[in-house]
Amino acid sequence: xxxxTWLAWRSNRQAAVAGGALAAAAAAALVGxxxxxxxxxxxxxxxxxxxxxxxxxxxxxxxxxFVGAPLLSGDVERGTHRLIWTQGITRRRWxxxxxxxxxxxxxxxxxxxxxxxxxxIARLPSNFDTTxxxxxxxxxxxxxxxxxxxxxGAAVGAALRRTLPAMxxxxxxxxxxxxxxxxxxxxxxxxxxxxxxxxxxQNQSVVAPGAGYVDTTFLNAQLQPLGIGACGSPGxxxxxAAGIPYAALGPNTPFRVVYQPAxxxxxxxxxxxxxxxxxAAALILAALRFATRDx
Amino acid sequence: xxxxxxxxxxGKRYGSTWAIRDLTLSIPAGRVVALVGPNGAGKTTxxxxxxxxxxxxxxxxxxxxxxxxxxxxxxLARVGFLAQDRPLYRHFTVADTLRLGRELNPRWDQPxxxxxxxxxxxPLDRQVRTLSGGQQAQVALTLALAKRPELLLLDEPVVxxxxxxxxxxxxxxxxxxxxxxxxxxxxxxxxxDLERVADYLVILASGRLQVAGDLERLLADxxxxxxxxxxxxxxxxxxxxxxxxxxxxxxLTRDGSAPPGWMTAPVSLEDLVLAYLGNPSAGALxxxxxxxx
Numbered sequence: 001x002x003x004x005t006w007l008a009w010r011s012n013r014q015a016a017v018a019g020g021a022l023a024a025a026a027a028a029a030l031v032g033x034x035x036x037x038x039x040x041x042x043x044x045x046x047x048x049x050x051x052x053x054x055x056x057x058x059x060x061x062x063x064x065x066f067v068g069a070p071l072l073s074g075d076v077e078r079g080t081h082r083l084i085w086t087q088g089i090t091r092r093r094w095x096x097x098x099x100x101x102x103x104x105x106x107x108x109x110x111x112x113x114x115x116x117x118x119x120x121i122a123r124l125p126s127n128f129d130t131t132x133x134x135x136x137x138x139x140x141x142x143x144x145x146x147x148x149x150x151x152x153g154a155a156v157g158a159a160l161r162r163t164l165p166a167m168x169x170x171x172x173x174x175x176x177x178x179x180x181x182x183x184x185x186x187x188x189x190x191x192x193x194x195x196x197x198x199x200x201x202q203n204q205s206v207v208a209p210g211a212g213y214v215d216t217t218f219l220n221a222q223l224q225p226l227g228i229g230a231c232g233s234p235g236x237x238x239x240x241a242a243g244i245p246y247a248a249l250g251p252n253t254p255f256r257v258v259y260q261p262a263x264x265x266x267x268x269x270x271x272x273x274x275x276x277x278x279x280a281a282a283l284i285l286a287a288l289r290f291a292t293r294d295x
Numbered sequence: 296x297x298x299x300x301x302x303x304x305x306g307k308r309y310g311s312t313w314a315i316r317d318l319t320l321s322i323p324a325g326r327v328v329a330l331v332g333p334n335g336a337g338k339t340t341x342x343x344x345x346x347x348x349x350x351x352x353x354x355x356x357x358x359x360x361x362x363x364x365x366x367x368x369x370x371l372a373r374v375g376f377l378a379q380d381r382p383l384y385r386h387f388t389v390a391d392t393l394r395l396g397r398e399l400n401p402r403w404d405q406p407x408x409x410x411x412x413x414x415x416x417x418p419l420d421r422q423v424r425t426l427s428g429g430q431q432a433q434v435a436l437t438l439a440l441a442k443r444p445e446l447l448l449l450d451e452p453v454v455x456x457x458x459x460x461x462x463x464x465x466x467x468x469x470x471x472x473x474x475x476x477x478x479x480x481x482x483x484x485x486x487x488d489l490e491r492v493a494d495y496l497v498i499l500a501s502g503r504l505q506v507a508g509d510l511e512r513l514l515a516d517x518x519x520x521x522x523x524x525x526x527x528x529x530x531x532x533x534x535x536x537x538x539x540x541x542x543x544x545x546x547l548t549r550d551g552s553a554p555p556g557w558m559t560a561p562v563s564l565e566d567l568v569l570a571y572l573g574n575p576s577a578g579a580l581x582x583x584x585x586x587x588x
Contacts, residue, residue, distance in 0.1 A: 002398060003399065004398070004399065006394070007399065010387070010391060010394075011384065011397070063405065078382070079378070079380060079382045080382045080383070080384060082348060082376075082378035082382055083350060083378065083382045083383060083384075083435075083438075084345075086347075086348065086371065086374070086376035087371065087395070087396065087400055087442070088344050088368065088371050088397035088399050088400035088401050088402075088403075088442060089368070089370050089371070089399050090368060090371070092369045113407070114441055139519050255425045264478075279581060282329075294349050294350055295348060
């Protein structure tokens with residue numbers, strides 16, 4: 001490495017080495033467990049499920065806090081920006097080199113970990129819901145969340161120019177964005193499929209296998225949803241929401257199912273990953289702007 | 296020939312406070328300039344504006360004719376800058392610190408940098424934080440010199456150094472200035488540090504330029520006049536400072552002459568600086584014609 005890239009590497013190599021080692025260890029654990037599980041009888045496996053779930057969900061946040069946030073905040077905090085910005089290169093080159101190294105190293109580590117996770121998921125027993133149930137652990141979103149988190153950390157660090165507050169703010173924003181997105185945006189990344197079943201056995205599945213976000217609403221004869229709110233109007237039958245058991249509904253009560261079909265799974269992963277990679281790109285540009293303002 | 300550092304109507308404000316205000320200044324190339332003034336006079340702001348660390352709110356400095364804002368790489372290649380507190384990466388080794396200079400500066404002189412470290416007996420494999428303050432200052436100076444600048448800006452370079460390290464640092468600066476014909480600007484609020492080094496004096500007070508000129512000339516133009524207090528009114532010339540006792544008075548004048556019987560004495564740099572700082576309304580600036588339009 002030469003020029004400003006060497007400096008970026010030399011100043012951040014502890015974070016880079018630690019981050020890379022953790023990503024490699026995580027990938028090794030995921031692949032190792034996947035191989036070990038495949039040698040075990042069914043039923044005795046997936047003991048590490050919760051651990052891996054926590055790992056793949058938390059890793060991007062950890063990278064943002066410990067790798068992203070310190071990148072552009074430390075120099076101004078310690079006064080060494082007056083050393084670096086008065087050598088032969090512009091502040092812009094300095095910031096751009098640091099950010100380029102951050103993104104490349106993070107993308108590499110994220111890819112290694114995400115692929116490890118995907119191998120582990122692929123080896124899970126067939127009776128597992130390995131798609132919607134493990135939505136957060138799939139390679140596309142894991143990869144995109146890592147890039148988003150480190151870019152967020154870099155932008156916040158460049159804006160605040162104090163490392164510790166930048167770490168705290170990065171963590172808070174990352175959690176808020178992630179929770180809000182999962183709750184509000186993710187189910188609607190593609191339009192839900194709606195099916196109304198007017199008559200027939202409720203126990204018979206009308207939803208193709210592999211669907212996610214399945215939501216069933218019982219309807220009255222006018223195909224209006226049953227429920228507390230619907231009662232008081234003519235023809236209202238109290239529904240399950242009012243405490244009436246399903247059995248009381250009768251076999252021919254119509255109902256409506258709303259869901260995401262299995263065919264939407266990977267497109268939605270792609271859309272979510274795309275959104276967060278675009279956000280990461282915007283945050284990198286913001287970081288460049290913040291980092292090069294007067295110290 | 297361009298001036299090494301030139302400014303016209305330069306201003307920099309923090310919030311509503313002007314740190315530098317309407318500063319017009321031209322420092323000829325090849326001089327060793329003492330930039331003095333009390334704390335808060337704007338010395339650091341001026342130096343940081345010159346190297347492009349700060350963006351001015353009015354006017355624009357020029358380094359050998361180049362604007363630090365519009366031509367940053369041209370200016371950065373020509374200016375060696377040593378910031379206040381001499382910042383270095385404390386966990387870098389000396390060798391890493393020199394490599395930093397090599398990687399970031401197109402005209403870097405590695406043999407010169409290593410030679411200086413050898414001569415000063417600073418081991419290349421030591422971490423910067425384990426070096427003494429004087430050694431760290433020398434590493435920082437080497438970083439500024441080995442980029443082969445034409446203008447060296449040193450902001451309070453000897454603060455917090457012991458007297459021996461101060462002397463050694465300043466003699467290294469002088470040697471480099473003499474060898475390469477460097478223009479050097481040293482800021483300090485301790486005038487004694489600069490007495491043996493500088494040949495040009497700039498005094499800043501409250502963000503404005505108060506004195507600028509060749510040091511020998513300034514020292515020759517000013518003198519102490521000492522005589523009976525009753526005759527003080529007969530002193531000719533510009534009075535910069537007057538101290539009157541019961542019977543005798545001491546007056547520091549520019550282009551002054553005394554009545555017969557008075558004693559005259561030369562002024563030191565420190566006398567000169569203190570006299571001007573004590574009298575903010577006095578100034579000694581080159582005639583407007585001396586600054587090219």
